[in-house]
Amino acid sequence: MAVEQPYRGGRGAMARTSRIQGLRDLSVEARRKTVAESAGIDPALIAAFDPGQGLGAGLADHMIENVAGILGIPLGVATNFVINGGDVLVPMATEEASVVAAASNAAKIARIHGGFHTSSTAPIMQAQVQIVGVADPEAGRVRLLEAREELIALANAQDPKLVEFGGGVRDLAVRLVGSRAGTYVVAHLQVDVRDAMGANAVNTMAEAIAMRAAEIAGGRSLLRILTNKADLRLSRARAVFDAEALGGPAVVDDIIHAAALAEADPYRAATHNKGIMNGISAVVLATGNDTRAVEAGAHSHAVSPAGQYTSLSRFEKDADGNVVGIMELPMPVGLVGGATKVHPVAQASVALLGVSTAAELAEIITAVGLAQNFAAVRALATEGIQRGHMSLHARNIASTVGASADEVPAVVARIIADKKVRADHAEKVLAELRAHS
Numbered sequence: 001m002a003v004e005q006p007y008r009g010g011r012g013a014m015a016r017t018s019r020i021q022g023l024r025d026l027s028v029e030a031r032r033k034t035v036a037e038s039a040g041i042d043p044a045l046i047a048a049f050d051p052g053q054g055l056g057a058g059l060a061d062h063m064i065e066n067v068a069g070i071l072g073i074p075l076g077v078a079t080n081f082v083i084n085g086g087d088v089l090v091p092m093a094t095e096e097a098s099v100v101a102a103a104s105n106a107a108k109i110a111r112i113h114g115g116f117h118t119s120s121t122a123p124i125m126q127a128q129v130q131i132v133g134v135a136d137p138e139a140g141r142v143r144l145l146e147a148r149e150e151l152i153a154l155a156n157a158q159d160p161k162l163v164e165f166g167g168g169v170r171d172l173a174v175r176l177v178g179s180r181a182g183t184y185v186v187a188h189l190q191v192d193v194r195d196a197m198g199a200n201a202v203n204t205m206a207e208a209i210a211m212r213a214a215e216i217a218g219g220r221s222l223l224r225i226l227t228n229k230a231d232l233r234l235s236r237a238r239a240v241f242d243a244e245a246l247g248g249p250a251v252v253d254d255i256i257h258a259a260a261l262a263e264a265d266p267y268r269a270a271t272h273n274k275g276i277m278n279g280i281s282a283v284v285l286a287t288g289n290d291t292r293a294v295e296a297g298a299h300s301h302a303v304s305p306a307g308q309y310t311s312l313s314r315f316e317k318d319a320d321g322n323v324v325g326i327m328e329l330p331m332p333v334g335l336v337g338g339a340t341k342v343h344p345v346a347q348a349s350v351a352l353l354g355v356s357t358a359a360e361l362a363e364i365i366t367a368v369g370l371a372q373n374f375a376a377v378r379a380l381a382t383e384g385i386q387r388g389h390m391s392l393h394a395r396n397i398a399s400t401v402g403a404s405a406d407e408v409p410a411v412v413a414r415i416i417a418d419k420k421v422r423a424d425h426a427e428k429v430l431a432e433l434r435a436h437s
């Protein structure tokens with residue numbers, strides 16, 4: 001029943017370019033300025049990226065209970081992304097080294113053939129109402145479907161604002177779920193939540209219809225909550241990765257073999273999908289969205305109809321011998337509700353992305369997931385993952401042993417050259433450096 005969204009062209013009206021030479025050589029402050037200039041936005045819009053201006057204790061205290069502090073997470077900006085013909089600079093909040101660099105790198109290769117192409121279904125979330133104790137569940141299911149109009153009207157009456165924005169209940173589905181404790185009649189409200197993630201919106205509706213639904217079905221309502229298996233709210237991304245840029249046909253074949261193992265083997269699929277989530281969760285977090293909801297949706301979608309956990313992406317070789325990457329998964333993210341409108345950094349991230357609908361945000365996140373996935377598969381199929389990780393890992397080690405910002409580059413260069421990226425060796429190198437300066 002998923003309704004396709006019309007194609008929205010390039011989102012490059014705001015962003016001038018996502019290709020920024022030498023970004024990594026700038027100071028954090030200078031990077032913010034450069035990033036804002038490249039995105040064509042006022043730097044004040046991303047001032048909240050400065051930790052001093054981000055989330056304060058007062059605001060945090062209104063977000064959750066018993067606030068005792070605020071956790072800082074690095075926020076990097078991925079470069080090189082072209083999505084539906086427009087350049088996008090992508091904010092990524094993550095504690096893991098190499099993620100931002102890898103996504104930027106994959107996006108650079110994807111640029112050769114026009115970047116990422118994305119699409120999505122309408123933003124349909126579903127809420128479940130579990131009805132227990134129905135003597136005639138088959139008939140109960142049909143009685144509920146007969147009352148479709150009444151139940152939809154009752155649900156829509158809970159959220160006139162959503163209806164005003166063009167959303168609201170689109171359909172009612174009813175399933176019978178057999179369990180070891182009995183057969184349940186489970187009603188699904190299918191709701192177009194527009195630019196919201198939608199959990200609160202659909203939960204309110206489910207609670208509002210539960211008693212009446214139970215009465216009609218002839219039982220008692222129990223659970224009334226959304227499903228995070230948001231399989232009616234899918235986003236897709238597609239990109240072509242140039243064979244020559246990847247190192248030729250042998251590398252292409254190995255990338256296809258690497259992805260095929262993830263399709264066939266749950267042990268590999270779990271790690272393959274974790275790599276996808278490295279990119280996805282980072283953008284979800286940066287925009288103040290619910291990382292757990294997106295992760296639950298992704299992993300439930302990774303289970304095939306036959307019940308096997310598999311990979312969320314597919315890689316093929318196109319007629320010209322290039323790698324084509326495809327990803328399709330639930331992407332329940334919003335621009336209103338939850339922390340998205342409250343957290344200053346989330347607002348800055350949305351300003352940097354230049355998105356105005358939840359669907360655009362969802363598609364960018366899916367493209368980042370594909371880029372991240374491709375980068376990991378490529379690294380694994382060629383040089384292995386450790387080499388790329390090594391220089392950032394070395395920087396972490398240099399900082400851990402007390403090297404100052406000025407000393408870090410020299411310590412990093414030495415411990416990598418000595419092939420001893422370890423704290424004890426970094427300490428020794430730092431001591432020598434200081435003795436000679």
Ligand code: NAD
Nearest residue numbers: 161162165193194195196197198199200201290293337338
């Ligand atoms: P919300 O209720 O704060 O905002 C949604 C509401 O905003 C809509 O119901 C509508 O009335 C209004 N609105 C205004 N402009 C709109 C527009 N353009 N499009 C759509 N709605 C518009 O939040 P939500 O998105 O319903 O719920 C998200 C929150 O629920 C997140 O914080 C999430 O963590 C939390 N949550 C998640 C789960 C779960 O995933 N299992 C369960 C409970 C709560």
